[in-house]
Amino acid sequence: MWRPLPHWLVVLFLLVAFTASARERESAAVRTLLISDHPAQEAHRVSVSGQVATVLRFDQACDAARTRLLGWEGRFEPPAVMGKLVVVVPLRDLAEDERVPLLVTLADGTEFPFLLGPPREGQRVDQQVNVFKDRKSYNAVLSSLYDALGRERILVKENERFRKEETSPDHALAALLASGAVTQTPFRPIRTWLFKEDDADIHIVAYSGRLKAAVLVTLRNHDPKRPWRLKEARLMTTPGGETRTVAIRATHSSIPPREEGRLAFIVDKEAFVDAGKPTQLALELVRHDGLRQALVVLDPRLARE
Template structure:
């Protein structure tokens, strides 16, 4: 569909066309811990894998290579590798939603641990496991140290979140974004500036652009077309086009996660300072990254959106 020239240009919407675009490439690996004694009623543990991404299972004791087996893996994964206390897995391609590959790991003390390899898309937050640290004894030093580190990380994350919430309570831009998500346009200084539509296999998005006095806004109305995977926004960034300098943008959404077949709204508000670089107005990119870290959309916002 040919769209009229407006103050916005939708550069990218189909996420699969740019698989290298990923949020937080330098972030630490997706590592989680599994304490076997915490799950006495669950004899088979899920491992979420992704094509051409290595998943490592790390145990406290060495693994018996001859007694560690996968079933029905041929043509779907590389042959598994055992390196001392580690089992290394790598899918050749994405597993279908109905595929499940059994894995039994046997330790040198005879302990058997059963796993089921599943596609990462079925996971609520969509990330593949890159490392799973498996502990059998909750009283061991390694298990206690791991639990302590997880608790400290969670505390740091909650403290950061609380500080952000307190800051946003006093932010006028966040208040405007909240009004836009609630559909209360008449209570804001914005006027509609244009629309852009985009669709891929999993997502249908309508972008509405608004201009206001020294402020601009964008609303993304997102419908999740995926049959099973919830959609959520992992992060968003506002960057100057010329130099890639990151700018502040206020974000509000109606849902933390959008279920299959459901819709949600995400609103963004930026003031004039976000469009300034070296004393001049410039265009900016609004990037949106979805739950699995892949870029869902890249939208160029031009200074025309900042009403004089």
């Protein structure tokens, strides 16, 4: 006969305002920017993040005396010009509507205007931007080719992941749980939390099942403008911090403003084993802006025999 598990088998920490560590920052990227020959070209947007260096690399030397970052005091480290490189480092994350103009002048007098700001929804921070005045040059073509190959590798990995998830029993269970069909799953609720924050209401339920554990997060997004999106879910041993596999399904790819969505997580019993011994697991949820939304610590006895 099934017996209710004690509440202390699951611990939850809600950390909505916790600043992201370096590994929680938006994934950095290298991209190619081919400059248009049109004389009325607009300033090019560059995505930056607090305490992360962004390098703009040109195909000829820059004129340090005529390269200017306007209004950088208090928002950026002093900008550095080193040969063909311009390096900018924000002291903090810029606000959603905050833009800082950068004018780069090459040795031949060519001027390139840029606007530095936070990444848009779904974008990555620019670690390096390779800027080419001559789009037909060897280096410009080669850099564009590397960009295309990188995008292809990402798509291949995503397609392989989707293929595996289509036949995964854990992902099927997660889909049932996220859809609200809890009675069609083998899970029994163990503990429930409800948190009301300024930007979201968060309802979390931890479940116990035969050889599996589950967590269901229901989130209502109170932000009037921005959708809520899960950037990453990490399942790790504690202590130790070794990564484990978790199956995820959600009712929305992102939760629109003023709407509600659910995210379901399924953990197999094998994930609770470390060096042949049972271990606790920490399920960490990081939202779109790099902030840690919640941390749930799960006891191995949730995945009962």
